[in-house]
Amino acid sequence: MSHLSGKRVAILAADGFEQSELLEPLKALKEHEAQVDVVSPKGGHVQGFEHFDKGEQVKVDVELANADAGKYDALVIPGGLFNPDALRVDEQALAFTRAFFEAGKPVAAICHGPWVLANAGVLEGRTVTSVPNIRRDLENAGAKWEDEEVVVDQGLVTSRTPDDLPAFCAKLVEEIDEGRHAGQKRSAA
Incomplete structure (x- = not known):
């Protein structure tokens, strides 16, 4: 088991996140001893969903306005x-996201999460996956889209749906454990 002791990870979420896509990575990261903060444009709590039904609320640890990407080793963007x-x-969310790419830090996004990456302008030439109905948006943002359980491209980890969470979480932990990436590109099933 790899250990992420001393690593700090931000999970960027707003109301309407897919509950399992936040809670499962959070659990995996904590099991590997990472410090994890839920970062959100608003304080208090964010509302999770189980598909179309309201789920649990999750406590916000850091408001986006006070979040410093430089203090984190990786970023996770759940879907829904x-x-x-x-x-x-949200311009602050896009700037926060871009900062991880500019620093070469691991970023993971699942389901509709890569929409944030498209709007942040960080997908040009990258290979990704996502829920199939945003494929065209990601391709229009310059990405190559693959229908795989998990795709890893230079520290960028993407997956399609909650069914892919075991593979997504495993690759997320692996990429954070490895740290910065220089030109690595691979796809894993």
């Missing part, structure tokens, strides 16, 4: 329909 749709038009 409403969460990434709100984040992709």
Whole structure:
């Protein structure tokens, strides 16, 4: 088991995140001893969903306005329909996301989460996957889209749906454990 002791990870979420896509990576990261902060444009709590039904609320640890990407080793963006749709038009969320790419830090996004990456302008020439109905948006942002359980491209980890969470979480932990990436590109099933 790899240990992420001393690593700090931000999970960027707004109301409407797919519950399992936030809670499963959170659990995996904590099991590997990472410090994890839920970062959100608003304080208090964010509302999770189980598909179309309201789920659990999750406590926000750091408001986005006070979040410093430089203090984190990696970023996770859960999906759900409403969460990434709100984040992709939030300039602070886009700047926060871009900072991880500029620093060469691991970033993981699942389901509709890559929408945020498209709007942040960081997908040009990258290979990704996502929920199939945003494929065209990602391709229009310059990405190559593959229908795989998990795709890893230079520290960028993407997956399609909650069914892919075991592979997504495993690759997320692996990429954070490895740290910065220089030109690595691979796809894993």
